Amino acid sequence: MANANAPAAIQKKPAIEHTNPMAKTLLAKLDYDQLTNCMRCGFCLPACPTFRETGLEPESPRGRIALMKAVADGLMDPDQAFQDQMNHCLGCRACEPACPADVKYGQLIEQARDAIEDHAEHSAPIRGVRKLMFKGVFPHRNRLKWLGRSLALYQKSGLRAIARGAGIMKLFPKHLREMEQILPDASGKGVVERLGAVYPAKGEKIARVALFRGCIMDVMFADTNVNTVKLLSEAGFEVVIPETQVCCGALHAHSGEMDQARDLARVNVKAFRDAGIEYIVSNAGGCGALLVEYDHLLHGDPEYRELGEWFAPRVVDVSKLLVEKGRIPDFAEPAAAAASEPVTITYQDSCHLRNVMKSSTAPRELMNQVSGAHFCEMKDSDRCCGSAGIYNVTQPEMAGQILEHKMEHANATNARYLLTSNPGCLLQMKHGIEKHGAKDRMEAMHIVDYLYERIGEKDGR
Amino acid sequence: MLDAAITQRLRQIVGDRNFKDDRQSLVAHSYDGTPMLQSLPDGVIYPESTEQVSEIMKVLAEHRIPVVSRGSGSNLCGGTVPVQGGIVMVMHRMNRIVEVDMENLTATVQTGIITAEFTAHIESLGLFYPPDPSSMKISTIGGNIAECSGGLRGLKYGTTKDYVIGLEAVLASGEIVRTGGKLMKDVAGYDLTKLLVGSEGTLAIITEATLKLVPPPKSKKTMLAMYKDLYGAARTVSRIIEAKIIPATLEFMDNPTIRVVDDFANLGLPRDMEAILLIEQDGDPEAVERDIERIRAICEAEQADRIDVAENREQAEKLLTARRSAFTALARLRPTTILEDATVPRSRIADMVLRINEIARKYDVSIATFGHAGDGNLHPTATTDARDLEEVHRVEQAFEEIFEAAIELGGTITGEHGVGLVKAPFLEWKVGSAGIGLMKGIKQAFDPNNLLNPGKIFAKETRKRVVINRG
Incomplete structure (x- = not known):
């Protein structure tokens, strides 16, 4: 329209000479256009799990963006509290579909963490573990396979029983001990x-x-x-x-x-x-x-x-x-025939599947097609379960609080199967069932495993 | 910076966790939903009871420290930006529904409750609380009361003020007052309840409210009418009212809005239309059918180019998408979105829209207009970039002229967003110097030391009125 000639005057980033080196990196890495696009309407607040848990503005997407912008604008230093706040975000991105202005929050939070990481002074053990996992393990197929075989050996050889029995696991923080218990059997064969x-x-x-x-x-x-x-x-x-x-x-x-x-x-x-x-x-x-x-x-x-x-x-x-x-096969719930009533199943959205890949109806459509199963929507199924990548390892307190609320809703469905579409969510749901749920009545499964096992006639391969 | 002895007393009242003065809390309470405003407070406090609010207020009064009480900070008039520092009091922890009285059809709530959570509860009981500001998913009842929020249902059901019948509030001195009650009639002295509704946090801190509830309508029907002639749409609005039909919703979108919405939502809207009306009627099913048929006839008589009546809820949702997408679609165009709420008598809507378009052209800025045609409450929305100071200046000039035009047409500078900081320089245009004097007298009586949300409503000086050039 009339503004074709206007934006020439716009300065992309503020011309501030930061004395704090991390502030300088943040200004360089943050997309200042995205910071400006946030109009602070607050529509993201009810979508944000950490805001809902705490009720504190800095724990909301609007708050975190305001903090990033304040650092970029030289209004505050990226102190430890700022860094902690950036890491407190689950990264579930539920704020993005709620945002009228289409602010790319996920990119902003990654840019902020990237800048923080550039200056991070991790303690030697943490630095070691980060380097080992991010550089030494995840990218390397063979090492992962080796790790898988070792883990399988640990689990199957009786070493796990020995470790647990000898109290070695007690050396680890409680939340890590709990996670170790629900790890599935690893395999060296992919x-x-x-x-x-x-x-x-x-x-x-x-x-x-x-x-x-x-x-x-x-x-x-x-x-x-x-x-x-x-x-x-x-x-x-x-x-x-x-x-x-x-x-x-x-x-x-x-x-x-x-x-x-x-x-x-x-x-x-x-x-x-x-x-x-x-x-x-x-x-x-x-x-x-x-x-x-x-x-x-x-x-x-x-x-x-x-x-x-x-x-x-x-x-x-x-x-x-x-x-x-696809040609969707016929799915049938075997337990239903025996019990002569449908088996209740429910679903926990994977935040990134829902909010980023924008796929929330397809899994539900599939679940609704299983004969003998009754799909029951869980309250707040679209809200993060607290797993959030490695969040439940790095931020156990908040993750635990979120999980507790999640399991209240899961238990209310009385579902036999709690399905999900992401390994992290699956582990967290298993953990939740162990801790707060109906261990004997509810089982967490990946939706693919659940569906494949319920195909009536399949090829025996 | 607050004196350590004072912060210590505040911490004692609310507990350590509920008073914050670290840098990130101050930054995160330095803004609200209004573009381009920021000012840091000295502390943030989260009370959980009226008694705590009262105790806090006594400390603040003793030391003459300003306080801005707020809910979610989603207002659009700069109403909760702490321009003079001091304390921001966040009411979120006071979010209890105290009582729903089924015999009197009233609800009593603490004011920090989120509006949508309140209405969901009320609806689950088979009752209805009509005010529906677009921000209701995050706004609080307290914020709605402070700004006297409107919404889409204003025409038929009125706005927040029509549903607030009793209040509990803490005065600047720390004293607690109660006004009104579960009473449909009450003329015992000045109506302090109505005075506090829309007082923007400048007269008292509202801690509890008694709200009137109504039975929900039994059915609802939705239709869309499109016009090549703006006046045809405007006449439709007037003729519907003349025919003594009060629709539940009567919403308007102008051509620039239609284009943006169509780009955004791919609805296949005809882009040569000058106006779209979204009309809804609710009530008893037969009455709804009858009204919708009569409205359809009026639309046809006024040369509507296309009329869509939804046959079911699904179709209705589709028709509603266009209007619901308006804000989102506009907000994505440019980094900064300035949404105003100039309001005119509903008979002057077409004149107002044409004036807005003329003014936008004159200042070479993009302004699209949508809004609540049924009650004359329009939302001229400018899309710009806060970093382009020269363009922002032109936008401000355009809005000044829009306010001027609204008043000239017998309207007002703000219909539902409030005066706050943004429209303070224009208030005198609407209420006159005697009106300002009277309002200042009221403020003085409530808050002699100017501690409650200082700097709002009253400007240091009134903007000089522009002489409109109709060249």
């Missing part, structure tokens, strides 16, 4: 080792798709990966699993290790580029949400920009692909 790199479609092929197998997913939840491939095959998809793919980089990005996240993204776009596929299928909302943003992540890299733009729009969650393109 999906490719079990099914091969290409798995044919059952019946007429609808499309050739690629599985994003994930790093932790393929060690701790290799069965779910196997079931994902088989479920896709049942629905008419040929599945390839490009072997050079690596960790998605989400945990790195959320923890302020943006450069490492970008390195991983570069490997992944190359790994999938030549696979001759139409879709890249994710079965973990947390991974998928970063994969769909590879275009943004690689935006500033002239060499990889185009590849990022090719990759991002092809990423799709397994439920959505099944509903929109």
